[in-house]
Amino acid sequence: MGVAGKHFPSHAAKDADAASSGQPAPAGADERVRKESWFGHLLNRPEFAAISGAVLVFAVFAFAAGGSGMFNLDGVMNWSQVSAYLGVLAVGACLLMIAGEFDLSIGSMIGFAGMMVAIPSVYFHWPLSLSILLAFAGSMLLGALNGYLVMRTRLPSFIVTLAFLFILRGLTLALSIMVADRTIISGVGDLAKQDWIANTLFHGVAFTGLFTALAHMGIGQMLDNGQPLVPGIPKVILWWFALAAICAFVLAKTRYGNWILAVGGDANAAKNVGVPVRRVKISLFVLTAFCSCLFAVLQVCDIGSAAADRGLQKEFEAIIAAVIGGTLLTGGYGSVIGACFGALIFGVVQIGITYTNVSSDWFRVFLGVMLLIAVLFNHYVRRRVAQS
DSSP states (O other): OTTTTOOOOOHHHHHHHHHHTTOOOOTTOOTTOOOOOHHHHHHTSTTHHHHHHHHHHHHHHHHHHTTTTTTSHHHHHHHHHHHHHHHHHHHHHHHHHHTTOOOTTHHHHHHHHHHHHHHHHHHSOOOHHHHHHHHHHHHHHHHHHHHHHHHHHOOOHHHHHHHHHHHHHHHHHHHHHHHHSSSEEEOHHHHHHHOHHHHHHTSSEEOHHHHHHHHHTTSSOBOTTSOBSSOSEEHHHHHHHHHHHHHHHHHHHSHHHHHHHHHHHOHHHHHHTTOOHHHHHHHHHHHHHHHHHHHHHHHHHHHSEEETTTTTTHHHHHHHHHHHTTOOTTSSOOOHHHHHHHHHHHHHHHHHGGGSSSOGGGHHHHHHHHHHHHHHHHHHHHHHHHHO
């Protein structure tokens, strides 16, 4: 695909050139086949920078906080959970950015979806699973509306979704005050324990029996009441792994994944060869809304409350994770696996910095530096790809 549109001389022409220069043409030679070093191949992988950055971050914290408990089982679960929450958002944001669009309403959608879960279940006594279904349906409809407006008006998605950022944040505040006379609604945690669907899919941890057995075997700490310090794997981590695996497979191995790359590379050319550009982009806006709602549902069930200010600036963190993971801001190039490693870097640094003597105020500085390095590296990779 990278050689399309280039002119290659015929074998006869090459033989003639070789004859005129007095040198025999090598048998079976074909200048269209160019050998590439293993390091050059790695550089061309979009996730290379994120994986390298993750290795460097782990090395730094192994040196600076190796004996602090950061890499004990409870410490690993702490930074893995933070990474997983952001990773859920980064997967959707990454695919949308590969298609050449942005969604700045991700953060506001989290707060809005959380209220759609909490208000009906707490104040109108709906079953929590029905409230969760309402939240997913409403969020995905709003995502479809975002995509439809972008495609219909041809306005930049930055502008359309920026408008929805304010609309959804304002609606969340207004509805919470109108219904509950407060911006924080509690009591969802108890409802999640009583609702079989919510408790099975979104609340608490998984593999509790395994972790209890491991603690009794000496792998992990035990509390005074005989329960393990780490009772299981937070379900957000399982959701993250499942979502990342599905989306990575779709992007790399399916026709729809090729459509996403084609749409982000050149939408007009993709349309001319039959790619349903509008349908692809709208579906990806729906995906980012789904990811935002999933984040909200998991958070509400885990914390036990919904708040109108939840998700603040998460849209930028998701974009940063995707960019660190090798996704180009111009579209057409990126990796779901890379975005996940970008989220991992984010979680490790955010939690790991609390295990060191470094002030947590430096976290944002580090994040900005990582973003700048990632953008510069992605620019270098894009030039290599364009010249190859």
